Amino acid sequence: MSILKLENVCYRYSDADKDDYVLKDISYEFDLNKMYAIKGKSGSGKTTLLSLISGLEKCEEGNIYFENKNLKNMDLDKYRNTNIGIVFQSFNLLPHLTAIENIILSMDIGKIKETDKRKKAIELLKNVGLNEEKGNRRVLKLSGGEQQRVAIARSLSYNPKLILADEPTGNLDKDTENDILDIFRRLSHEDKKCIIIVTHSDNVANNVDIVFDLKRFNNKI
Amino acid sequence: MYILKNAYLSIIRNKGRNILIGIIILVIACASSVTIAIKNSANSLIQSYEQQYEIKGTLQINRDSLINNFDPNSQDKTESKKEMIEQFNNIENLTIEDIEDYGNSEYVKNYYYTNSIGLNSSNIETATSTQPENSNQQPNNIKKPDNNFEQNQVNSTDFTLTGYSSYEAMEDFINGSYTITDGEVSNDFKSNNCVINSELATLNNLKVGDTITLINPNDETKTYDLTISGIFTENENSSDNRMDMFSKSANTIITNTNFVNTITAEDSTLINNLNPTFIIKDKDSIEKFETELKSKGLSEYLTLSTNLEQVESATDSISNVATFATTFLIITLVIGSIVLFILNMINVRERKYEIGVLRTIGMKKSTLTLQFITELLIVTIIFLIIGTGIGALISVPTANMLLENEINSSQEAIQNVNENFGGNMMPGNNKGRFEKNEIINGIANVEQIDSINAIVDFKVLFELLGIGIALTLISSLASMISIQRFSPLTILKERS
Numbered sequence: 001m002s003i004l005k006l007e008n009v010c011y012r013y014s015d016a017d018k019d020d021y022v023l024k025d026i027s028y029e030f031d032l033n034k035m036y037a038i039k040g041k042s043g044s045g046k047t048t049l050l051s052l053i054s055g056l057e058k059c060e061e062g063n064i065y066f067e068n069k070n071l072k073n074m075d076l077d078k079y080r081n082t083n084i085g086i087v088f089q090s091f092n093l094l095p096h097l098t099a100i101e102n103i104i105l106s107m108d109i110g111k112i113k114e115t116d117k118r119k120k121a122i123e124l125l126k127n128v129g130l131n132e133e134k135g136n137r138r139v140l141k142l143s144g145g146e147q148q149r150v151a152i153a154r155s156l157s158y159n160p161k162l163i164l165a166d167e168p169t170g171n172l173d174k175d176t177e178n179d180i181l182d183i184f185r186r187l188s189h190e191d192k193k194c195i196i197i198v199t200h201s202d203n204v205a206n207n208v209d210i211v212f213d214l215k216r217f218n219n220k221i
Numbered sequence: 222m223y224i225l226k227n228a229y230l231s232i233i234r235n236k237g238r239n240i241l242i243g244i245i246i247l248v249i250a251c252a253s254s255v256t257i258a259i260k261n262s263a264n265s266l267i268q269s270y271e272q273q274y275e276i277k278g279t280l281q282i283n284r285d286s287l288i289n290n291f292d293p294n295s296q297d298k299t300e301s302k303k304e305m306i307e308q309f310n311n312i313e314n315l316t317i318e319d320i321e322d323y324g325n326s327e328y329v330k331n332y333y334y335t336n337s338i339g340l341n342s343s344n345i346e347t348a349t350s351t352q353p354e355n356s357n358q359q360p361n362n363i364k365k366p367d368n369n370f371e372q373n374q375v376n377s378t379d380f381t382l383t384g385y386s387s388y389e390a391m392e393d394f395i396n397g398s399y400t401i402t403d404g405e406v407s408n409d410f411k412s413n414n415c416v417i418n419s420e421l422a423t424l425n426n427l428k429v430g431d432t433i434t435l436i437n438p439n440d441e442t443k444t445y446d447l448t449i450s451g452i453f454t455e456n457e458n459s460s461d462n463r464m465d466m467f468s469k470s471a472n473t474i475i476t477n478t479n480f481v482n483t484i485t486a487e488d489s490t491l492i493n494n495l496n497p498t499f500i501i502k503d504k505d506s507i508e509k510f511e512t513e514l515k516s517k518g519l520s521e522y523l524t525l526s527t528n529l530e531q532v533e534s535a536t537d538s539i540s541n542v543a544t545f546a547t548t549f550l551i552i553t554l555v556i557g558s559i560v561l562f563i564l565n566m567i568n569v570r571e572r573k574y575e576i577g578v579l580r581t582i583g584m585k586k587s588t589l590t591l592q593f594i595t596e597l598l599i600v601t602i603i604f605l606i607i608g609t610g611i612g613a614l615i616s617v618p619t620a621n622m623l624l625e626n627e628i629n630s631s632q633e634a635i636q637n638v639n640e641n642f643g644g645n646m647m648p649g650n651n652k653g654r655f656e657k658n659e660i661i662n663g664i665a666n667v668e669q670i671d672s673i674n675a676i677v678d679f680k681v682l683f684e685l686l687g688i689g690i691a692l693t694l695i696s697s698l699a700s701m702i703s704i705q706r707f708s709p710l711t712i713l714k715e716r717s
Contacts, residue, residue, distance in 0.1 A: 056581065056710045081583025092578045092713060096234050108223035109584045154582070 003067060003161055003194050004030040004053065010061035011048055022048050025062070028212065032161060035188040035195040037205045040214035046198040047166055049214065053196070054086050054164050055079050066162070081110040085155025089167035091147040093139040099125060099150040100135040103157050110158035124153040128183050145176035152183055163187065165197045169204060181207045224588065228595040235568070242564055242597070243604035246692065249557040250605045253688055254612020255619055256550040257681050262619075263543035267536050275330075276527055278499040278510065280315065283524035312522045317482060319518075320497040326513055328506035333390035334497040336481040339378030340435040340445070345425040347379040348418070348471035378438050381473045384481030386410070390498065391475075394641045397456060399470065404429035404451030406642045410477040414450035420471045422452045435474070439490050447476060504529060554688065561696030565597065569703040576704060577712030586704050593700040597693045605689040609682070 011023040022045040030036060040046045051057040053064060055076035064071045066083060080086070093102050103121035107114060114120050125135045128149040139147055148168060155163055165184070169177035181204060188195045188209070196212075197204055205211050232239050291305045317336070324332030385391050387410065393399040394406065407414035417427065427433065429449050437443035453475075455468040485493045501507055511525045519525075569576070579589055 051710055056708075077580075077583050077585045079583075080581070086581060088581075088713065090713070092581060094575060094578055096230070105223070105227070106582050109579070109582055109588075 002029040003032050004196075005065040005068075006053075006062070007065065008062035009049070009052060009059055009064060011045070011052060011057070011059065023052075026214075027062075030162075030194050030196060032194050033188060033192045034210060035184060035208040036197065036210050036212050037208040038196060038198045038212045038214060039200075039205055042200075044214050046214055050164050050166050050196070050198050054084060081106070082158055083160055083162065085152075085158075085160040085163040087148070087151050087155050087163065087165040087168045089170040091139075091144075091151045093147060093150055093154070095138065095140045098136050098138055099130065099142065099146075099153075100132075102139060102150060103154045106154045106157040112158050121153070121157070124156055125150070127156070128153045129179065144171050145173075145179065148172060148176075148180055149183070152180070156187070160193070162194045162196070165195065167199055168197060169199070169201060174203070177201070177203060178207075224592045224595055227592055228599060231592075231596050232599060238564065238568060239596075239600050242561065243600050245557060245560055245564070246601050246604040246689070247608040247611070249553055249688075249692065250608025250685060251612040251615065252553045253550060253685055254609050254681070255616050256546045256553070257684060258612075258616030258619055260543050260546040260550075261681075263539050263546060266539045267543070276501040276504065276507065276529055276532055278501050278507070278525045278527045280497060280519070280523050281526045282309070282312070283522050286522050286524070308522065312520050314493075315495045315497065315523075317478075317495065320495060322517055323497065323514055323519070324499060326499075326510060328502050328510035328513065329499045330502050331389070331500040332497060333386045334478065334495055335383055335385055335390055336478045336485070337381055337383040337494045337496075338481055338485060338491050339380070339438060340382050340484075341379045341438050342433060342435050343444070344434050345421070345427070348420050348424055348467040350466035379472060380435060382415075382435060382476060382481060382484075383473055384476050384478035386478040388642070391642075393470075394453075397637060397641060399453045399455055400641045401451045401453050404449070406475075407450040407477075411479045412477070413445075413447050413480060415447040415474050415476040416451035416453050417449055417474055418468065418471045419452050419454045420467050421474075422449075428452075433474070437484070437488060437491070439488060443488065445480075445484060447474065447480070499525075501527065504532075554692070558692055558695045561692060562699055565593075565696045566699040566703075569593075569700045573703075573707065573712050573715075576707055577709045580707070580709035581713065590697075590701050590704050593704070594693060594697045597697055598690070601689045601693045605685060609685050 006026050006028045009023055009026040010021055012021045016022075026049070038046050038049060048057065052059050055071055055074075059071065066074070066079065071079065093099075094105070097105065100118060100121045103124055104117045107117050107120070122132050122135055125131070130146060130149050130153070134142060134146060139150060142150065148171075152163075152168075163184070168184075169180050172180065184195045184197065185207065187193045195208075197208065199205060287305055287309055292301045317334075320332065320334050323329075388406075389395075391406070394401075401416065402419055404416070406416055415433070417433070422428065425433075427449055429451060431449050432446050433449065435445045435447065437445075453470075455470045481493070485491055499510070501510055507525070507527055507529065514525060515521075576589060580586070
């Protein structure tokens with residue numbers, strides 16, 4: 001079942017020439033229960049496409065539909081704190097908070113009605129392989145792999161159907177990369193979520209269900 | 222709720238910066254408290270001066286109007302001058318009814334008057350430097366068309382009997398020209414009591430409780446008995462002619478208007494001199510009152526004269542203090558706002574990453590702005606309370622220092638006035654004719670500020686709270702603008 005639909009998506013930077021598109025007429029559908037990898041060369045627009053899907057950038061031409069609703073007509077803040085989870089290469093956690101506090105803050109922003117948010121946060125951390133003791137640490141006192149697990153746990157705090165990950169293993173070693181991929185795979189296949197990963201890594205590309213080669217779908221000149 | 226929690230955590234996390242912001246707010250709050258205290262004190266002084274210099278209106282000859290009738294180019298200047306004098310002499314004398322009619326106006330707070338007549342006496346000698354045989358003047362007090370009462374009266378009769386309608390009218394006692402040395406000024410304004418000059422008392426061996434008899438100069442069969450209730454002395458400096466043997470008031474017998482009015486009512490040929498004083502409500506009422514007087518039939522040759530110029534010049538310097546205080550407050554607030562704005566700008570720049578992360582995970586711009594404002598508001602309120610407390614403590618002595626002279630002179634003046642009137646005025650005893658909070662002509666009524674409440678009341682607290690909120694909002698503009706402008710993606714890219 002399609003959860004996300006791209007329809008003739010185009011994008012160019014505000015200071016670019018009229019015909020200098022980064023993305024041109026991209027159309028595609030992403031389904032639940034599947035894990036995707038968006039591949040492409042540096043500068044091919046992978047991260048830009050992810051930004052458009054996450055609503056951090058606005059689609060200039062074309063449309064993006066989430067559950068058949070056009071993003072243009074949606075409250076993008078609410079969309080980000082309810083419908084999608086975002087995981088970045090540099091984790092983007094708040095360093096002055098503990099891992100658990102980072103997750104609770106995300107639940108607060110998403111206005112999640114959870115009686116015991118702390119308990120839920122610990123549970124989420126356990127799902128990504130971190131114990132409570134680690135959860136009580138400031139995130140800067142965690143390793144890169146652990147911080148990325150916290151970032152994944154945070155993205156799951158409001159149970160989104162779609163998870164977007166921008167080079168989530170870019171700063172991690174191979175073993176940790178595999179651990180993170182395992183988590184994503186489980187989320188996609190067991191929890192029936194749609195996972196879209198932007199990556200350079202062949203290892204990641206080899207471990208997903210579908211590889212979306214941007215070069216093939218991007219009609220830019 | 223989580224905004225509050227986040228705000229609290231951020232404050233704790235950025236202790237140094239928040240203490241710096243707090244110190245600035247503390248200084249602003251202190252300065253504002255003191256400035257407001259100075260402003261309030263200045264206003265209090267203005268109020269006291271306004272009481273001291275109540276707008277008083279008196280009726281006087283309109284000389285300009287009279288002189289306009291004189292034609293200097295006339296062929297017969299003597300005739301023209303004669304006409305002018307005739308007009309002057311034809312001006313109708315004021316009556317008590319006129320004064321009551323004029324005083325009964327919505328523009329008048331209060332009024333009082335004096336009524337003076339000239340009388341002789343059979344049992345007391347006048348205080349005069351001329352020989353007794355020369356002083357045996359014939360009663361010659363048939364009503365003449367001449368309003369220059371004082372001069373004629375002194376020349377034609379032995380004594381001037383002056384009646385006062387109230388204590389307020391007794392300005393000579395209030396301003397210290399006369400002081401009771403024995404007895405008191407009677408508080409019964411319907412009795413046959415009087416006070417006399419100590420020189421007259423000495424010459425005639427009179428003392429408090431004695432009775433003097435005055436004779437109508439037009440009809441010697443008509444006599445009037447007065448009991449002496451007090452003896453006063455005239456301040457040496459108050460006499461117009463210091464080369465005279467006796468003081469100017471030596472032959473003045475002071476009583477109440479009720480007594481004098483009864484005499485003048487019995488004999489309409491007696492010349493009396495009525496001097497009303499109207500306490501006018503405010504500056505704006507002067508012109509209206511003047512128009513009303515004309516409509517009530519006041520002669521065109523009489524005019525209302527006021528002390529407005531004196532009142533205004535007295536409050537000018539204090540108004541300047543109040544204006545200075547306001548200006549200082551504004552400058553403090555402007556500088557404070559600029560410093561806070563800059564600090565907040567630095568704060569926002571330092572927390573750009575946090576803004577980026579929070580926006581990325583879906584926090585709304587408005588919520589984020591609210592969090593930044595809440596943080597600043599918490600710091601502002603805490604330090605504003607401390608600053609106001611310190612400011613209030615400083616304000617009390619500051620305000621009292623400003624008011625010190627006025628407080629002292631006010632207290633002394635009230636004490637002196639009560640003493641001038643005589644009676645049971647003992648040192649340390651506040652019970653006199655005028656109470657502490659009573660407004661007396663020419664006397665300021667300023668009280669010592671002995672508690673913080675007198676300076677920092679709810680009004681001031683609300684003003685300071687308003688200032689605090691305004692400062693918070695102004696300095697939060699930096700974060701508001703930045704949050705609106707920042708693109709979360711750009712921030713995170715920069716960070717990466």
